[in-house]
Amino acid sequence: MNFLFISGAEIFFILFIVVMVFGADKLPGIAKGLGKGMRQLRDATDDIKREIQNSADKQGLNTDFTKDIKKEIDDVKKNVEEVTGTIKRGAK
Template sequence: MAMPSVPELLIILAIVVLLFGAKKIPDLAKGLGSGIKNFKKAVKDDEEDEANTQNVANKEVENKQNIKESVDIKEEEKAKKA
Protein backbone atom coordinates (compact mmCIF):
# COMPACT_ATOMS: atom_id res chain seq x y z
CA MET A 1 0.00 0.00 0.00
CA ALA A 2 1.47 3.32 -1.10
CA MET A 3 1.87 6.29 1.19
CA PRO A 4 -0.38 9.28 0.46
CA SER A 5 1.25 12.13 -1.41
CA VAL A 6 1.46 15.73 -0.18
CA PRO A 7 -1.71 16.92 -1.96
CA GLU A 8 -3.65 13.97 -0.53
CA LEU A 9 -2.39 14.76 2.96
CA LEU A 10 -3.45 18.40 2.56
CA ILE A 11 -6.95 17.31 1.52
CA ILE A 12 -7.18 15.00 4.53
CA LEU A 13 -5.99 17.83 6.81
CA ALA A 14 -8.60 20.19 5.35
CA ILE A 15 -11.36 17.64 5.96
CA VAL A 16 -10.20 17.16 9.56
CA VAL A 17 -10.23 20.94 10.12
CA LEU A 18 -13.72 21.17 8.67
CA LEU A 19 -15.02 18.30 10.79
CA PHE A 20 -13.45 19.15 14.13
CA GLY A 21 -12.55 22.82 13.89
CA ALA A 22 -9.14 24.40 14.32
CA LYS A 23 -9.53 24.72 18.11
CA LYS A 24 -10.09 21.01 18.75
CA ILE A 25 -7.19 19.72 16.65
CA PRO A 26 -4.53 20.35 19.35
CA ASP A 27 -6.70 18.50 21.88
CA LEU A 28 -7.10 15.60 19.46
CA ALA A 29 -3.35 15.50 18.82
CA LYS A 30 -2.65 15.62 22.56
CA GLY A 31 -5.06 12.75 23.18
CA LEU A 32 -3.55 10.73 20.36
CA GLY A 33 -0.04 11.35 21.68
CA SER A 34 -0.92 10.30 25.21
CA GLY A 35 -2.69 7.22 23.85
CA ILE A 36 0.40 6.19 21.91
CA LYS A 37 2.58 6.84 24.97
CA ASN A 38 0.34 4.67 27.17
CA PHE A 39 0.31 1.91 24.55
CA LYS A 40 4.12 1.87 24.33
CA LYS A 41 4.38 1.80 28.13
CA ALA A 42 1.95 -1.12 28.32
CA VAL A 43 3.92 -3.05 25.68
CA LYS A 44 7.18 -2.40 27.55
CA ASP A 45 5.64 -3.48 30.87
CA ASP A 46 4.28 -6.64 29.25
CA GLU A 47 7.70 -7.50 27.81
CA GLU A 48 9.31 -6.98 31.23
CA ASP A 49 6.69 -9.18 32.89
CA GLU A 50 7.27 -11.88 30.30
CA ALA A 51 11.04 -11.72 30.85
CA ASN A 52 10.57 -11.93 34.63
CA THR A 53 8.26 -14.92 34.24
CA GLN A 54 10.81 -16.65 32.04
CA ASN A 55 13.56 -15.98 34.59
CA VAL A 56 11.45 -17.47 37.39
CA ALA A 57 10.68 -20.52 35.27
CA ASN A 58 14.36 -21.01 34.46
CA LYS A 59 15.27 -20.77 38.15
CA GLU A 60 12.62 -23.35 39.04
CA VAL A 61 13.96 -25.76 36.43
CA GLU A 62 17.49 -25.20 37.72
CA ASN A 63 16.38 -25.82 41.31
CA LYS A 64 14.63 -29.05 40.30
CA GLN A 65 17.78 -30.22 38.53
CA ASN A 66 19.90 -29.40 41.60
CA ILE A 67 17.51 -31.31 43.86
CA LYS A 68 17.54 -34.29 41.49
CA GLU A 69 21.35 -34.27 41.42
CA SER A 70 21.46 -34.14 45.23
CA VAL A 71 19.06 -37.07 45.49
CA ASP A 72 21.06 -39.04 42.92
CA ILE A 73 24.29 -38.40 44.85
CA LYS A 74 22.71 -39.52 48.13
CA GLU A 75 21.38 -42.68 46.46
CA GLU A 76 24.84 -43.44 45.08
CA GLU A 77 26.37 -42.98 48.54
CA LYS A 78 23.79 -45.34 50.04
CA ALA A 79 24.48 -47.90 47.31
CA LYS A 80 28.24 -47.74 48.00
CA LYS A 81 27.69 -48.26 51.74
CA ALA A 82 25.49 -51.31 51.20
Protein backbone atom coordinates in the same frame (compact mmCIF):
# COMPACT_ATOMS: atom_id res chain seq x y z
CA MET B 1 5.38 15.89 -3.00
CA ASN B 2 4.01 12.43 -3.72
CA PHE B 3 3.60 10.41 -0.55
CA LEU B 4 1.67 7.13 -0.63
CA PHE B 5 0.27 8.07 -4.05
CA ILE B 6 -1.27 11.22 -2.58
CA SER B 7 -0.25 14.57 -4.00
CA GLY B 8 0.30 17.71 -1.96
CA ALA B 9 -3.00 19.19 -3.12
CA GLU B 10 -4.89 16.10 -1.95
CA ILE B 11 -3.19 16.19 1.45
CA PHE B 12 -4.07 19.87 1.75
CA PHE B 13 -7.69 19.10 0.87
CA ILE B 14 -7.87 16.31 3.47
CA LEU B 15 -6.40 18.59 6.14
CA PHE B 16 -8.86 21.31 5.15
CA ILE B 17 -11.77 18.88 5.63
CA VAL B 18 -10.37 17.75 9.00
CA VAL B 19 -10.13 21.38 10.17
CA MET B 20 -13.67 22.04 8.97
CA VAL B 21 -15.07 18.98 10.76
CA PHE B 22 -13.20 19.24 14.05
CA GLY B 23 -12.27 22.90 14.14
CA ALA B 24 -8.78 24.30 14.48
CA ASP B 25 -9.10 24.67 18.25
CA LYS B 26 -9.74 20.92 18.77
CA LEU B 27 -6.87 19.60 16.63
CA PRO B 28 -4.19 19.96 19.35
CA GLY B 29 -6.44 18.07 21.77
CA ILE B 30 -6.95 15.28 19.26
CA ALA B 31 -3.20 15.04 18.63
CA LYS B 32 -2.54 15.04 22.38
CA GLY B 33 -5.04 12.22 22.88
CA LEU B 34 -3.43 10.16 20.12
CA GLY B 35 -0.01 10.73 21.68
CA LYS B 36 -1.21 9.63 25.11
CA GLY B 37 -2.82 6.53 23.65
CA MET B 38 0.36 5.57 21.81
CA ARG B 39 2.40 6.11 24.98
CA GLN B 40 0.06 3.91 27.02
CA LEU B 41 0.26 1.18 24.40
CA ARG B 42 4.06 1.35 24.40
CA ASP B 43 4.15 1.22 28.21
CA ALA B 44 1.77 -1.75 28.27
CA THR B 45 3.88 -3.74 25.80
CA ASP B 46 7.03 -2.94 27.78
CA ASP B 47 5.33 -4.11 30.99
CA ILE B 48 4.23 -7.35 29.34
CA LYS B 49 7.75 -8.03 28.08
CA ARG B 50 9.21 -7.26 31.49
CA GLU B 51 6.72 -9.57 33.26
CA ILE B 52 7.41 -12.43 30.87
CA GLN B 53 11.16 -12.03 31.30
CA ASN B 54 10.92 -11.80 35.09
CA SER B 55 8.70 -14.89 35.27
CA ALA B 56 11.06 -16.86 33.09
CA ASP B 57 14.08 -15.78 35.13
CA LYS B 58 12.43 -16.67 38.45
CA GLN B 59 11.41 -20.10 37.26
CA GLY B 60 14.71 -20.78 35.55
CA LEU B 61 12.98 -21.51 32.27
CA ASN B 62 14.61 -21.60 28.92
CA THR B 63 14.11 -18.08 27.59
CA ASP B 64 14.20 -19.03 23.92
CA PHE B 65 10.42 -18.96 23.78
CA THR B 66 10.39 -15.53 25.44
CA LYS B 67 12.59 -14.28 22.64
CA ASP B 68 9.98 -15.55 20.17
CA ILE B 69 7.24 -13.78 22.13
CA LYS B 70 9.34 -10.62 22.23
CA LYS B 71 9.74 -10.82 18.46
CA GLU B 72 5.98 -11.17 18.02
CA ILE B 73 5.33 -8.22 20.35
CA ASP B 74 7.89 -6.15 18.46
CA ASP B 75 6.19 -7.04 15.17
CA VAL B 76 2.82 -5.94 16.52
CA LYS B 77 4.38 -2.79 17.92
CA LYS B 78 5.97 -2.04 14.53
CA ASN B 79 2.62 -2.49 12.78
CA VAL B 80 0.91 -0.18 15.27
CA GLU B 81 3.64 2.42 14.82
CA GLU B 82 3.24 2.22 11.03
CA VAL B 83 -0.47 2.88 11.33
CA THR B 84 -0.05 5.68 13.84
CA GLY B 85 2.78 7.12 11.78
CA THR B 86 0.38 7.41 8.86
CA ILE B 87 -2.10 9.14 11.15
CA LYS B 88 0.59 11.50 12.45
CA ARG B 89 1.73 12.38 8.93
CA GLY B 90 -1.86 13.03 7.92
CA ALA B 91 -2.33 15.34 10.92
CA LYS B 92 0.70 17.50 10.09
